[in-house]
Amino acid sequence: MLDLVKALANDKRLLILRWLKDPVANFPPQRDGDLVADGVCSLLIAQKLGVSQPTCGEHMKVLSRAGLVRGRKIKQWVFYQRDEQRIAAAKELLGSDW
Template sequence: MDIERSISALNNPMRRRILEWLKDRSNFPPALPGHEDLEGVCVAYIQEKAKLSQSTISNYMGLLKQAGFVKAERHGQWTFYRRDEENIQAFLAAVKDELLKT
């Protein structure tokens, strides 16, 4: 776990908000036909909700993925993102350990 990379990824209010939104799929429109069984949220829905350009959202999601906060799954032309709860917990534990070690 690269704590510096993770903290850097969280050093933006919109990236933190995206992680918050991804906690609950109902924060986004229903999945398109044929995508109902897929985990995660289409990047287009994230872009729409954030009201940011496609390139900015792609950059943000790439940073969150590199930091281990989200997983990406490609289906045709669509990329679906979901939180990586295990890595989020590992990050929190690592920060706690670093800040509280004696």
């Protein structure tokens, strides 16, 4: 529960979750990996967020630890998707409509 609260306590992480809900509308096409099937490259997330890759990596680690996203490595990059089942469970747990 503490990991979940920590993940949701940051505006940038909430933005990432919002963007990942509709990756095609929020990110440009990728050279490697499909935005929907494979997730969004961490490099694109960092660029859109306006932060360095290490900073983005920390945000993604917190979201992953909370179970809200899952990462998949393709070549040297990690691609992220929302974990909709875990998000639904978190919403139920917190009684929220975020």
